[in-house]
Amino acid sequence: MFGFKKKSKEETLETRTELVATQNGTIEKVENLPDPVFSGKMLGDGFAVVPSSNEVLSPVNGTIIDVQDSLHAYGIETPDGLQILVHIGINTVSLNGEGFKAKVKVGDKVKAGETLAIADLDFIKSKGCETYTVVLITNIDEINSFNINYDGNVTAGETVVLTYEK
Amino acid sequence: MTEFNYIIKDENGIHARPAGMLVKAAAAFKSSVKIKKGEKTADGKKLFGLMGLAVKGGDAITVLCDGEDENEAAVALEKFFSENL
Numbered sequence: 702m703f704g705f706k707k708k709s710k711e712e713t714l715e716t717r718t719e720l721v722a723t724q725n726g727t728i729e730k731v732e733n734l735p736d737p738v739f740s741g742k743m744l745g746d747g748f749a750v751v752p753s754s755n756e757v758l759s760p761v762n763g764t765i766i767d768v769q770d771s772l773h774a775y776g777i778e779t780p781d782g783l784q785i786l787v788h789i790g791i792n793t794v795s796l797n798g799e800g801f802k803a804k805v806k807v808g809d810k811v812k813a814g815e816t817l818a819i820a821d822l823d824f825i826k827s828k829g830c831e832t833y834t835v836v837l838i839t840n841i842d843e844i845n846s847f848n849i850n851y852d853g854n855v856t857a858g859e860t861v862v863l864t865y866e867k
Numbered sequence: 868m869t870e871f872n873y874i875i876k877d878e879n880g881i882h883a884r885p886a887g888m889l890v891k892a893a894a895a896f897k898s899s900v901k902i903k904k905g906e907k908t909a910d911g912k913k914l915f916g917l918m919g920l921a922v923k924g925g926d927a928i929t930v931l932c933d934g935e936d937e938n939e940a941a942v943a944l945e946k947f948f949s950e951n952l
Contacts, residue, residue, distance in 0.1 A: 744887035767915045774883050776915040784915055794882040839914050
């Protein structure tokens with residue numbers, strides 16, 4: 702089965718009306734983030750992962766629509782048209798890519814749980830940046846309702862954090 | 868059509884945070900808002916279009932506003948750029 706992984710990625714991706722955790726850790730409300738653009742939901746609504754693992758996984762099935770040159774932010778469009786922003790760390794644009802390795806490029810198709818990037822959390826902290834990974838539905842008007850589970854520890858690529866209805 | 872040129876002063880350019888702020892500023896107007904960098908043009912009301920332009924400090928951009936409130940939009944956006952980027 703694993704030998705056919707590349708081929709299966711070219712097939713139509715299934716829409717799952719849920720977002721999984723990008724890393725191991727816990728979940729924080731975006732309202733509590735130390736950046737008014739996130740806490741004010743100017744970029745969209747969703748959740749933040751307080752991470753304990755460096756590998757950042759895709760929260761959804763979708764197509765990569767943006768990889769910032771500084772490798773700290775990724776855009777993914779789901780088959781049902783949601784545009785998801787995965788923003789690793791706060792103010793991490795200032796690191797100019799240092800501490801990040803991108804594992805995808807624009808146009809790639811990913812499944813929920815596949816690796817987007819590797820982030821060196823210790824390095825990010827050493828530069829004075831917060832390590833929250835902020836996961837936002839940027840076109841939040843496209844959905845009718847959503848629910849976020851803030852309880853307990855989450856497992857990267859497995860724990861469903863957000864479910865939505867279109 | 869009303870347009871203005873601007874040279875980005877913030878060294879990090881139009882990354883997620885200012886892109887989100889710009890989308891919000893542009894969305895306040897009925898006019899279309901396009902941001903042009905070289906040969907590439909992005910919709911100023913779409914987050915990932917803007918982020919995909921990869922505008923950095925020192926880059927020259929042109930902002931094009933087209934519609935019934937294009938003059939007000941251009942004035943407001945020029946102010947936005949000078950205050951934020």
